[in-house]
Amino acid sequence: GQQVMQIPQYQHVQEGEDFTTYCNSSTTLSNIQWYKQRPGGHPVFLIQLVKSGEVKKQKRLTFQFGEAKKNSSLHITATQTTDVGTYFCAGRNTGNQFYFGTGTSLTVIP
Amino acid sequence: NAGVTQTPKFQVLKTGQSMTLQCAQDMNHEYMSWYRQDPGMGLRLIHYSVGAGITDQGEVPNGYNVSRSTTEDFPLRLLSAAPSQTSVYFCASSYSGQRKMAQYFGPGTRLLVL
Numbered sequence: 001g002q003q004v005m006q007i008p009q010y011q012h013v014q015e016g017e018d019f020t021t022y023c024n025s026s027t028t029l030s031n032i033q034w035y036k037q038r039p040g041g042h043p044v045f046l047i048q049l050v051k052s053g054e055v056k057k058q059k060r061l062t063f064q065f066g067e068a069k070k071n072s073s074l075h076i077t078a079t080q081t082t083d084v085g086t087y088f089c090a091g092r093n094t095g096n097q098f099y100f101g102t103g104t105s106l107t108v109i110p
Numbered sequence: 111n112a113g114v115t116q117t118p119k120f121q122v123l124k125t126g127q128s129m130t131l132q133c134a135q136d137m138n139h140e141y142m143s144w145y146r147q148d149p150g151m152g153l154r155l156i157h158y159s160v161g162a163g164i165t166d167q168g169e170v171p172n173g174y175n176v177s178r179s180t181t182e183d184f185p186l187r188l189l190s191a192a193p194s195q196t197s198v199y200f201c202a203s204s205y206s207g208q209r210k211m212a213q214y215f216g217p218g219t220r221l222l223v224l
Contacts, residue, residue, distance in 0.1 A: 045212035
């Protein structure tokens with residue numbers, strides 16, 4: 001069945017260091033979304049990527065969608081304590097289902 | 111707008127009991143879904159709906175029923191609760207079809223089955 005793998009599971013960084021999380025799908029995706037979940041909270045939508053090779057930026061966050069539309073990454077430059085949380089990718093197949101990755105929990109050490 | 115609301119926030123059940131988790135949205139979204147979140151497993155889709163009167167199964171539908179009689183409401187029913195259903199349940203909604211973008215999540219229901 002459809003699987004979306006996400007690595008790493010945990011990442012501890014010093015404040016100011018960069019952070020990257022990666023998603024890989026076993027099948028081609030129609031689009032991919034990224035979410036952030038703060039501890040004790042609910043997932044909050046960050047962005048959606050649709051096109052092969054697409055790159056989008058939101059301030060210090062850079063999102064990429066692979067050429068084959070099977071992988072994606074989120075890169076945060078110069079992390080801040082406000083970046084703490086778990087980041088999830090969610091890939092959509094040709095139907096109406098989203099498959100979430102297992103998430104990357106980011107800890108930022110001041 | 112209240113967005114996506116869920117009730118209750120917390121619930122403790124005994125094995126074999128049934129209950130309904132409520133979900134409502136006021137954004138006129140066609141697409142609604144239920145996820146469960148377990149440690150280390152991300153969010154897994156239980157059931158979803160693309161509009162009133164239309165529902166379909168997700169990855170982990172066993173032990174759960176849904177119905178969609180209105181655009182606004184999408185309740186999730188646990189027929190006979192089991193300890194394996196201890197989890198955090200999130201409801202989400204979005205536009206559907208070509209307009210489908212952000213999924214808006216409710217605050218979640220934390221369920222403990224003893």
